[in-house]
Amino acid sequence: MTYQDQIAQTGLAGDDRVVPFQVEGLDVRGRAVTLGPLVDAILARHNYPAPVARLLSEAIALTVLLGTSLKFEGKLIVQTQSDGPVNFLVADFTAPDGVRGYARFDQEALDQAVAEGRIQPHELLGKGVLAFTIDQGPDMRRYQGIVALDGETLEEAAAVYFRQSEQIPTRVKLASAELFDRDAEGKPRHRWRAGGMVVQFLPEAPERMRQPDLHGGDGDTGSQAHEEDDTWAEAQMLAATVGAEELTDPDLGVERLLYRLFHERGVRVYDAQPVHDRCSCSEEKIRSVLAGFTAEEITSTIENGEIRVACEFCSSAYLFKPEEFGVSQ
CATH class of the missing domain: 3.90.1280.10 (HSP33 redox switch-like)
Structure with a gap:
């Protein structure tokens, strides 16, 4: 029985559906997703070079993870502006389920970076900013949070955003994959996949959420020492074991991955929320x-x-x- 058959028979979430979850034994909540046809369709329209496609697909995964948590009709926009070969990424989520994405890049600078082997996310993005914008409509003021991109990946910068702006200990995992395989008729095919997970520490006692202060930069001699909560340390350790291949595996599935990670602590999953490739232009x-x-x-x-x-x-x-x-x- 194929994984797709199991989805039909057991009600597993499958691709392009965000799965909220909770691990009561660790006081953590989160969301996880595997993206298949959605991200493949968005990338196929522009025929992006592989390094650009990987970055944009991760930005889309991050956006749907955060956007599906909105409790109002509105839009979440995630974008980067930087000085690297891939100088602009944008993905936005329009509630309740619409997603779109776009990238700009310098072809000459990208070719040079690839030739020199500089293809890690921080090398392609360079220095700049990662911005999160929440738009609740024309009658409401926009909210925007910005963090620096300075040698970080998208997932690292997103975690800093949550720590600075939301004051919530957060671990973000993002991944993308370019697959070359064969379809049911044996014909060669090429497709993109992406996946992601957000894990947040939300104990009943707020003081348990306290973390060491972020370093203030040159000249900061303040004490950084603070003992991390044991359960949050365990949750981070478990989340760190998730590999890119698990987040993008078309035959694994979100529920199986969550069970593999957290079953000893008792993981509970909730109804999945579908997301769709849907542009808001008209x-x-x-x-x-x-x-x-x-x-x-x-x-x-x-x-x-x-x-x-x-x-x-x-x-x-x-x-x-x-x-x-x-x-x-």
């Missing part, structure tokens, strides 16, 4: 943006008698006539 939204342009700006966008706008996320193309905006040719 003809109406783009027309509204163009309506705010001046006549001169509209004129500068005209090519062959029409205005063509392509969505960077989903590559959908929208065509408009200049006359719609009061501009004659």
Whole structure:
């Protein structure tokens, strides 16, 4: 029996479904996901080079893990801006289940980095920032948290964000994989997968969540000593054992992985939440943006008698006539 057959018969979550979980014996809660068709479809639209695809797929995994925890109608945007070969990543989650992603990179700088073997995430991203933006709609103020990217991976920077902004001890695991195999008919196929897990320490006694202060940089001589809670240390140790191949294995499944990690402490999983490859662009939204342009700006966008706008996320193309905006040719 294949894993897909087991999903159908047992109700396992399968791909593209975020699974919330709780380990009462360790006072931790979290979310885990394996992404298959969703991330493969997003990456296929742009035919990104493999190093770029790996970074964007991890950013998408992080975004769906955090976005599905939103308790309101709104949007979570996760993006990087940096000076490395991959200088911009963005993924956003629109509640309750829509995900999209996009990357920008310098092809020449990327080729040089690959030739020199500089293909680790921190080497491709370089120095910059990782920003988390929560948008609750036009009548609500946006919230944004920013952490530095300075030699860290996305998962390391995300953990720092939680520690600084949310004051919650957090461990983040992200992974991506490029698979070459054969389909049910024996034909060769290429596909991308991604996976992730967020584990957070949430004991009933808030004082147990206290952690050592982050180092303040050069000249900081303050004491960093503080004994870490034993259960959180154990939870981190277990989470650290998760390999990239486990987070992306199409035949393992989230529930099996969670059981493998935490069964001795009693892990409980909750209803999975599906996520979908869904762009929020539309003809109406783009027309509204163009309506705010001046006549001169509209004129500068005209090519062959029409205005063509392509969505960077989903590559959908929208065509408009200049006359719609009061501009004659």
